[in-house]
Amino acid sequence: EKSWEDAAQNAVTEASKSVKNIRSVYVHEQSGTVNHGKIEQYRVNVKITFEVK
Template sequence: MAVLKVIEILSSSEKSWEDATKQAVEKASKTLNNIRSVYVKEQSAAVKNNQVTEFRVNLKVTFELD
């Protein structure tokens, strides 16, 4: 029987929401094993001088416990 755990993490990127998501998974995989999926709970962006400067995501990461 598999036991899964869900954690919430935040990530940001100057490129895109997709890049922020990829960076979050890459960083999380350094300390978490068996990542099964990520769910993008929220997206937001920072704006400065009428320009988007940063894309932000709030993710739920699901992974299997050893």
């Protein structure tokens, strides 16, 4: 990921592989790993809501 937005999209993409009817994503927390003064990884803790049919 190159941003927190990318990290959130990746979470939704991965969840979509096993969960259908995703309706929204709530970014609960953002963090990242830093190496030599630059952000190396963007991380998000998300809640994903979906409809059960």
